[in-house]
Amino acid sequence: MDRSEGFGERLLGVLLDRAHEMPPELIAPLVAEEVARVGGREVSILLQDYEQVLLVPLSGRGLRVGGPEPVEDSPAGEAFLSRRTVEVPQDGSVRMYLPLLDGSDQIGTMAVTLDRVDDDDRRLLRRLAGLVADMIVTKDAYTDLFFRARRSAPMSVAAEIQWSLLPPLSMTVPQVEVAGILEPAYDVAGDSFDYALNGDVLHVAMIDAMGHGLDAATMATVAIGAYRHTRRADTDLSEVYAFMDRAIDQQFGPDHFVTAQMMILNITTGRLQWVNAGHPAPLLIRDRAVVDRLESPTTLPVGFGGEDPVVSERTLHPGDRLLCFTDGLIEEHQAGGEQFGEEQLVEWTNRILRDRTEVRAVVRALSHTLKQERGGTTSDDATIFLIEWRGGDADHLAALDRARDEGPPSLDR
Known part of the structure; x- marks a missing residue:
């Protein structure tokens, strides 16, 4: 077996070998140099802003820095939303937009211009974009560089x-996909969500802490911390609720509370279990339309000392989606007007599902459309979290001779 280093391995290997000690600001010039080795130029790294409206350029030596590009109706946005390479012919050249994927989370897009593109270029640049995404996420843990780039408002x-x-705002494996969004992105306080995939079990929680500002954010922090603590101890949902309840009560007293909804989904069988502590019932989507509400007995919000909650159960069908949301989404209204209401939420969900299929794209479109329908502002936090269960397994990803190594095809425009 030939183990000598080829061109592609050498190019990607330099990035891997240097990544461990590389300061965050040096990622850009090294990437620009590596792209130049394959005949590329005008490298741009575009990161998703916190509102999920724009892809904003990262500044750095060697990068082409222009204005932000919209997620909707732009080649960069198409690559971002579809997770596929988009190629745009220009005068004697091709502008390639490659999704920056860390695992399955989408963080942005890398754009490169080449005189011509062949399959070797596509494969190499796709893998380079994957490494760049991993480096950005890793370095983000100890720098403000990428946070500042993504923040497009105070x-x-x-x-x-x-x-x-x-x-991460989204996660995809063959059996299940999730995506979430928070409003208002730059002033959210009490809403939050959390999830974890442990073996065949997807754990999900959504919370809404009472009040606004730092008090609500502090309560949300304690609630999520208590949830993660009990989830990692492998306790059942009723015990998770009880522990969160005690944590909020002991820390903040009897006049404070957090509404919550906790779920467990077996991604192999589709068996769903959930506990509702004051949240609106999730909507069940099947065949691209809302078909039911997951009605269930509710217990008191976390912090009020409610009785042991009833754990509800349901078996999903492959392709089913669950739309979870906080009350800020349906209770918001313009001054003097009626509340937005669940009926309008269902109506707009069905409209959007007719035009869009990707989970992340549906969440974004629904959140932004509903915000516009509510007058473009919100006086309360509003959160959407969408789950799609597909079933099956992911064994092919662990077998070298069965893995789909070539990745997704490009989308020519």
């Missing part, structure tokens, strides 16, 4: 706390 202290709590 952010409150409470919102900074909430964003530091969140897991």
